[in-house]
Amino acid sequence: MSSLLAEDVLEKEQVYNVAGYIARLNQAIKPLKAVIQGEVGQVTDRGGKPIYFKLRDKEGGAVLECLIWRDKLQGIGVELKEGMEIKVQGYAEIYPPMGRITLMALYVVPIGEGALKLAYEKLKRELDLAGFFREDRKRSRPQFVQRIGLITSNTAAAKKDFLTHLGNHGITVYFIDVRVEGVKAVGSIVDAIRWFNENTDDVELLVITRGGGSLESLQAFNTLEIAKAIYSSKIPIMSAVGHEQDVTIADLVADVRASVPTHAGKLLGDPWEAVKAKVDAIERHVGALFRNRLKDIDGRLLASGNNFVGYYSKYLAQCSRDLEERQKSMVRRYGEVVVRSVRDLEMYQSSLMRCFKDVLGAIKKTEYDFVFNYERFSRRLVVIRQTVVQNEGRVGKVALSWYSGLTTRVDNYDRLLLASDPQLKLKQGFSIVRTQSGKIIKSGRELQVNAIIASQLADGVIDAEVTNIY
Secondary structure, eight states, X not given: OHHHHXXXXXXXXXXXXXXXXXXXXXXXXXXXXXXXXXXXXXXXXOSSSEEEEEEEOSXXXXXXXXXXXXXXHHHHTOXXXXXXXXXXEEEEEEETTTTEEEEEEEEEEEOSHHHHHHHHHHHHHHHHHTTTTOGGGOOOOOTTOOEEEEEEOTTSHHHHHHHHHHOSSSOXXXXXXXXXXXXXXXXXXXXXXXXXXXXXXXXXXXXXEEOOOOTTTTXXXXXXXXXXXXXXXXXXXXXXXXXXTOOOHHHHHSSEEOXXXXXXXXXXXXXXXXXXXXXXXXXXXXXXXXXXXXXXXXXXXXXXXXXXXXXXXXXXHHHHHXXXXXXXXXHHHHHHHHHXXXXXXXXXXXXXXXXXXXXXXXXXXXHHHHHHHHHHHHHHHHHHHHHHHHHHHHHHHHHHHHHHHXXXXXXXXXXXXXXXXXHHHHHTTOOEEEETTOOBOOSGGGOOTTOEEEEEETTEEEEEEOOOOO
């Protein structure tokens, strides 16, 4: 019994070949990204795209085989040397031909100020030769910026310092929360720059900022990936990373550099403050000019008023005389109009009375015609009503006679049908004779001796054999 169960289980299990199983393992472990700190062991550079190195614990002897692609390492600006302590971000992968686990390094950060300084200077020289720091390619910031894209950590003090000193000038700030420290900061900042460039059309300036710190904490801003993202951005970028003495690669590539987050906010907010102060001064100056002008006009009006009073008095006297003459003329004209209006009114009244008498006569004639026609119609209606009553009586008698005759005929037909019912004949003793095929026999000449016949009675069927025909 147990052997049968085991065979059944084996039939249901999926069987892999070695390559297929390794592929499944790689699919499962690839998402398990991690940051690992250790010491660089043997470094193998064969001149190709991959560079192999070992990562080991200082104590304990644990060793991890690692691989990083040359362009990634060059972008970080780090030269791997045996004994160097580093942090590596990556994921594990099994190499099928060897069956060996390898850490696929995505990012490397040296530990220690000396190593970081060397990497910084090396990348700085390379970018300078490539023209990343040229002043002639850098764009000036808008003097009165209205829409800003802010890239920093939501929990960092740099965000609060920047917004505080930006001031309240109606500037729209679009914010993306990013990591600003550690091996995951590079991808986070690059993605934010790319998002603003691909998804916004009205942002005038991007501001990348964070507070000060050690060279290791600022390492993300000293990488080729962020330098390329800033260099290729179609939106001008202001960098405000670290303290005044900190100068990162991002600061050197950016179109505008601010020493600290506070300085970045003031650079963008101060022009609005200056304009506001200038507008206030102009407003005060215009107000003073306007008040002085009003006083001058008021004095002129007062002087002109004294001259105008004498002239206006003479003008009023002349107007009074003209008004009296016009009143007399208007009274005469009004009397003439009233006389003509009375004559017209009397004429219209006489005409209206004639029209009223004609209308009244027409109404009386219409009333007479209506009464006469109504009486004729009433007499005619009485005659029609009597005729309808008489016809209703005749129709009732004819219908009753027709219904009685129809009932009698139906009863007769019912009796005839009942008398012709085959089942009734069978109950009276008759039978129906059929051949085996079901044909009804009407004559003895249709039968032969020894033929099988079926006789249908009222309550059943009898099969018989013909022995004699008379």
